[in-house]
């Protein structure tokens with residue numbers, strides 16, 4: 001039986017744009033299609049459910065705006081020679097525009113076998129060694145970077161219609177810097193670091209609570225405690241790309257490449 005014959009009854013009402021009502025509606029699709037001997041569509045239940053969800057989700061996603069109507073301009077002719085200066089300008093503008101977590105970035109790493117993974121981190125600083133982040137030294141990202149010390153950082157400031165992509169070699173920074181960063185963290189964050197086992201399978205939330213309580217007692221007893229597993233790294237950028245959305249023309253892309261001791265930059269087709 002063609003899927004359309006089964007699907008005819010799956011849309012008793014137009015989708016109202018509310019994801020919750022879609023969630024409530026879906027089991028009913030399965031129930032009606034799956035009723036034995038009623039419509040012969042049993043074998044197609046999974047496909048029909050998936051298609052119904054997919055087309056509804058597509059309908060929800062298609063009109064979603066990515067950027068506001070008003071966007072900042074990007075005068076590429078006034079771009080500085082150094083991408084760090086432009087990055088700090090854009091970051092400052094994002095902070096001033098009250099973008100939530102303007103310092104949040106995606107760190108993408110890979111292993112030698114080519115498997116790529118990404119996660120959010122916060123930017124700690126930028127200095128002459130590069131873009132700085134802090135994390136555990138015994139987790140997945142540290143292992144990735146140990147095997148392949150190259151990474152990509154991606155920043156996205158939706159309200160500004162701006163993305164910045166940074167790639168480069170990653171270096172672990174001296175332990176003293178990791179310690180200083182650790183002691184500047186909130187008590188809760190320091191306790192979490194002492195719990196350990198990050199990214200390992202966890203049997204239950206209760207197990208975590210018990211480990212957290214033990215770590216919290218240690219930190220309360222000695223607030224100057226520093227875990228040896230906290231470190232800082234920097235990404236020494238070799239390429240930095242600035243992307244500015246535009247409503248009335250093509251988006252603007254400006255890419256910086258590091259050559260020797262200086263930077264050169266040029267436009268990219270959007």
Ligand SMILES: Cc1cc2nc3c(=O)[nH]c(=O)nc-3n(C[C@H](O)[C@H](O)[C@H](O)COP(=O)(O)O)c2cc1C
Nearest residue numbers: 101104119120121122134135136139140141142199
């Ligand atoms: C907005 C945001 C910021 C985060 N910042 C950090 C951070 O600065 N350092 C960190 O280790 N994890 C941070 N995390 C958690 C990481 O995304 C990740 O879950 C954790 O570092 C484990 O990653 P890994 O298993 O790939 O090593 C942050 C998560 C979010 C959503």
